[in-house]
Amino acid sequence: MKPLLLLVDLQEDYLATPGLEPSAGSVVRAAQRLLEGCRERGVAVVHLWTTVTRGQNGERDERMPHWRAQDRWHCVAGTPGHAPPNELAPQEGEAIVHKTGFSGFTRPELPDLIAKGGYDTLIVAGVHLHACVREAVLGAYERGLEVWVADGATGSDDPVHAAITRRYLAARATRFAPIDDLLARLDDQSGHLPPSLASVPIPIPVRIPIPVPSWTSQKALEHLPQPVRIAAFAKLADRLEADAEVLALGMADAIGKPILYGEGEVRRTAAMLRAVIRRVQDDALTNHGDPPEVRHQPLGCVAVLSPIADRLHSQYDTARSGAHHAMDKINSRQNRRAVDNIFSQARRTANHLKFW
Numbered sequence: 626m627k628p629l630l631l632l633v634d635l636q637e638d639y640l641a642t643p644g645l646e647p648s649a650g651s652v653v654r655a656a657q658r659l660l661e662g663c664r665e666r667g668v669a670v671v672h673l674w675t676t677v678t679r680g681q682n683g684e685r686d687e688r689m690p691h692w693r694a695q696d697r698w699h700c701v702a703g704t705p706g707h708a709p710p711n712e713l714a715p716q717e718g719e720a721i722v723h724k725t726g727f728s729g730f731t732r733p734e735l736p737d738l739i740a741k742g743g744y745d746t747l748i749v750a751g752v753h754l755h756a757c758v759r760e761a762v763l764g765a766y767e768r769g770l771e772v773w774v775a776d777g778a779t780g781s782d783d784p785v786h787a788a789i790t791r792r793y794l795a796a797r798a799t800r801f802a803p804i805d806d807l808l809a810r811l812d813d814q815s816g817h818l819p820p821s822l823a824s825v826p827i828p829i830p831v832r833i834p835i836p837v838p839s840w841t842s843q844k845a846l847e848h849l850p851q852p853v854r855i856a857a858f859a860k861l862a863d864r865l866e867a868d869a870e871v872l873a874l875g876m877a878d879a880i881g882k883p884i885l886y887g888e889g890e891v892r893r894t895a896a897m898l899r900a901v902i903r904r905v906q907d908d909a910l911t912n913h914g915d916p917p918e919v920r921h922q923p924l925g926c927v928a929v930l931s932p933i934a935d936r937l938h939s940q941y942d943t944a945r946s947g948a949h950h951a952m953d954k955i956n957s958r959q960n961r962r963a964v965d966n967i968f969s970q971a972r973r974t975a976n977h978l979k980f981w
Contacts, residue, residue, distance in 0.1 A: 628811060629744040630663045630670045631765075632656065633729070633751030633758050635713050638699040638706030639675070640752065642782045646885055655777035655804060656750050657712040662808040664716070669742060672715050673735065673751070673761065675700040676707065676723040687725040727757050730764030739768070746771045748807060749799075750778035755786040759794065766798035773810075774801045776874075784883035792881050801874075855902050862898040865891050 635656055640649040647655075663670060677688050677700055686693065700707045708714075715721055722735045729735045739747075747765040749772060751758050758779055765772045774794070781787035795801060802810075849857075865872070873887035 626746050626771075627742070627744050628663075628668050628746040628748055629739065629742065630660065630668050630748045630750070631673055631729075631761060632660065632670070632709075632713065633673045633749060633761050634675055634700075634753070635672075635709050635751050636674055636700055636706065637708055637710065638704075640710070641706070642752070644782045644784075645752065645780050646782070646784045646787070646883070647777065647780050649780070652752065652778060652780040653710050653712055655775070659748075659750055659775050659778050659804045659807065660713060662804070663748070663811070666808070666811050668748075668811060669744070670715075670719045671735070671738065672709065672713075672719060672721045673729045673757075674707070674709075674721060674723055675725065675757070676702050677725060678702050689726055728760035728764055729757075730760070730768075735764075736768065739765075739770070744770070746773070748773045748775060750775040752780045753783070753787070754779050754781040755783050755790045756781075759790050762794055762799045772799040773807060774799050775807055776801050776803050778804060784885060785881070788877045788881045788883045792878050795878055851905065855905060858898050858902055862895040862902075865895040865898070869895075 635653070640653065642649075645652070660670065677692075677698070678686075679698075679701060688697070691697075692699070720738060722729055722732075722738070724732065747761075747770045749758060749761055749765075751761075754774075758774070762772050762774065781790075791801065869888045869891040870884075872891045873882075873884045876882040876887040877884050
């Protein structure tokens with residue numbers, strides 16, 4: 626294995642993009658750790674930069690067409706926005722390759738450098754995953770290189786597009802791995818994968834070892850002592866919090882959910898489990914040993930958010946007919962109009978949910 630580290634568009638103008646995920650500071654810190662680790666191991670480094678000029682003195686304006694249409698001047702040679710952060714500045718002997726579009730492979734400099742160096746593996750970090758990083762990965766893949774993308778050192782300002790890109794690339798052209806695992810692989814000259822990289826994409830743990838006969842059986846839970854149930858839910862909450870990042874990565878690979886959103890959902894689930902535990906424990910303290918009492922207060926229909934919108938829609942006519950039959954008995958025009966309005970709103974909601 627002869628690896629090459631490629632840092633893509635880690636320049637101030639790109640890092641200042643609003644909505645970057647992970648944040649610019651987080652990407653820079655991760656990329657710095659990867660860069661220093663590669664330097665310590667003697668891995669060659671290439672800095673791939675977007676470079677445009679003002680088109681003065683007869684120079685051609687080589688900005689991408691959509692940048693010209695938006696009158697956007699980013700990464701202009703000689704400006705602070707064109708430079709990388711100090712932590713990622715090139716050292717003597719490290720190559721800098723310039724590009725004007727998404728891909729660094731459209732010009733001969735990068736392909737020639739890879740061919741002359743005899744590199745067979747490319748480690749990629751940078752921004753944006755859904756654009757220039759993707760093009761770098763596909764360009765290397767088309768040329769027969771093994772490609773790895775550094776998790777944490779790669780960002781995007783379009784998390785949904787990035788999640789789709791991640792799933793697309795992981796199924797075809799690359800593997801995503803934490804920086805520690807990539808550095809461990811560089812240390813292993815045999816090329817064997819560390820245990821954490823043995824299965825890609827990251828598997829989603831679907832079974833949690835907890836002392837409950839069956840999570841699908843409410844009766845089974847009811848017959849367990851309350852302390853056992855509390856301990857089981859606490860252990861599940863602990864496991865969810867510990868595996869939140871892994872689960873989020875699994876959701877990104879499996880269904881394209883942005884990692885930030887997926888991790889948030891997992892942590893909220895754990896928080897809700899802990900809230901249930903606290904409620905039960907509070908009841909146990911105030912009820913003097915009696916079983917907790919739960920009251921449900923109807924608050925009305927706040928929203929209908931369900932994946933079974935088609936079923937909701939198909940049952941609309943039956944529900945409306947029954948309501949009108951009841952209203953006929955009341956024989957009130959005002960109430961009839963109210964029911965019509967309610968069902969019209971329900972139908973619009975169902976039609977909207979069909980879109981999702």
